[in-house]
Amino acid sequence: MAGVNHWTRDQLLVAFTLYSQIPFGKLHSKNPDIIHYANLIGRTPSALAMKLVNLASLDPFIIESGRSGLKGASNTDRMLWQEMNQDTKIFDFECLRAMEKLERPARTLHDSGPIDFSGRERTTIIKARVDQQLFRKNVLAAYEYRCCLTELEEPALLVASHIRPWSEAVEHRLNPSNGLCLSSLHDKAFDRGLISFNQHLEMIVSPKLKKLTSNIAIENFEKYEGKALRLPISYPPDMSQLHYHRENIFVV
Numbered sequence: 001m002a003g004v005n006h007w008t009r010d011q012l013l014v015a016f017t018l019y020s021q022i023p024f025g026k027l028h029s030k031n032p033d034i035i036h037y038a039n040l041i042g043r044t045p046s047a048l049a050m051k052l053v054n055l056a057s058l059d060p061f062i063i064e065s066g067r068s069g070l071k072g073a074s075n076t077d078r079m080l081w082q083e084m085n086q087d088t089k090i091f092d093f094e095c096l097r098a099m100e101k102l103e104r105p106a107r108t109l110h111d112s113g114p115i116d117f118s119g120r121e122r123t124t125i126i127k128a129r130v131d132q133q134l135f136r137k138n139v140l141a142a143y144e145y146r147c148c149l150t151e152l153e154e155p156a157l158l159v160a161s162h163i164r165p166w167s168e169a170v171e172h173r174l175n176p177s178n179g180l181c182l183s184s185l186h187d188k189a190f191d192r193g194l195i196s197f198n199q200h201l202e203m204i205v206s207p208k209l210k211k212l213t214s215n216i217a218i219e220n221f222e223k224y225e226g227k228a229l230r231l232p233i234s235y236p237p238d239m240s241q242l243h244y245h246r247e248n249i250f251v252v
Contacts, residue, residue, distance in 0.1 A: 007051070011041045012080055013098035015048065019055045020134040023141065024062060027052040040102045055081070061138040061176055065234045084131060085174065092129040135174055136160040142232035143181035149203060149229055152183045159187035163241040165249075176235035185220060195221065196250040197242055202228050206251040 007015075018037060019027075028034070029045040038048040054073040056062045058081045084091045139160035146153045161180045164172060172178040182190060189195045194206045205225045209217065229237075 007043075007074075007076070009094075010098040010101065011043065012051075012076065013095045014041055014102065015051045015055065016080060016084065017095045017099055017130055017133075018048075019052050019059075020130045021137060022052065023137065024056060027056065037102070051077075059134075059138075060174075061141070061235070084134075088129070088131040088173070092131060095130045131174060132166075135162075135176070135179060138174075138176045138235075139179035139232075140181050142176050142179075142235045143230070144233060146181065146230070147183045147186065148181050148232070149186055149224055149227065150183055151230070157184050158182070159184055161187045161190050163237065164244050165191075172238070172241065175238070176232075177238040178241050179235075180229070180237060181232075189221070190245075193245075193249040193251040196246045197229060197237070198246070199239065199243075200228060201231075201237065201242075202226050204246075204250070208251050 014037060018033065022031065022033060027049055029049040031045075031049070034048050034052070035045045038045040041048070043051075050072070054071075055077060057071055057073050058078060080091075136159075140155065140158060145155055145158065147158060152158065159182055161182045162173075163178050163180060166173055180190070186195065189209070194209050196204050196206075198204050203224050203226065205221050209221050212218075212221075
């Protein structure tokens with residue numbers, strides 16, 4: 001249609017990159033990150049914010065949570081969402097390339113969580129895999145930006161831990177039910193099989209860790225043994241993936 005200013009592929013790749021990192025509540029035209037990148041791609045902040053909220057309508061996490069974005073997602077938006085799911089390596093490379101065309105170096109975005117919706121506090125847009133950033137964003141939101149074990153609430157110290165490793169479960173890579181929000185220390189222990197969770201979602205500790213006698217080991221691991229993890233507001237942990245973790249990753 002005459003006069004329609006279609007979004008270019010690079011503009012959409014930038015939008016996908018932003019969407020993968022900016023919390024849902026900050027997808028508005030007054031967000032400094034949206035203003036900044038709108039200027040770089042030649043769009044108004046309102047147009048970019050609207051595009052991001054349109055993308056939210058394609059996000060299963062948003063749909064599952066009972067929220068919804070705008071209903072104006074285009075066929076191209078839908079095709080790109082499918083690309084992200086089907087060939088993440090190429091899609092991530094193209095997003096990175098599109099971002100690198102805009103500015104150098106990339107800005108750092110402080111992942112401040114869902115507290116401040118005013119947009120005054122910047123997010124930290126980083127050059128990272130879009131699929132992994134989207135997984136992190138949705139897992140942390142599901143757990144309300146708190147470690148599900150220790151209740152630690154500093155986003156910079158939180159990790160979206162894959163229950164079944166990223167490399168072993170392509171179909172579960174973006175599913176928040178295959179994730180736990182853990183502190184950096186407990187994420188590392190979980191990843192190495194030094195801790196896991198039983199069928200009651202209670203933490204179990206590897207005999208390898210139980211040999212440790214330092215105060216820090218007692219404070220960070222023995223103290224939490226048998227404690228049930230705090231459930232998320234949506235996407236509870238997939239019990240079959242936890243069973244896989246106990247059988248294949250947990251060190252006995």
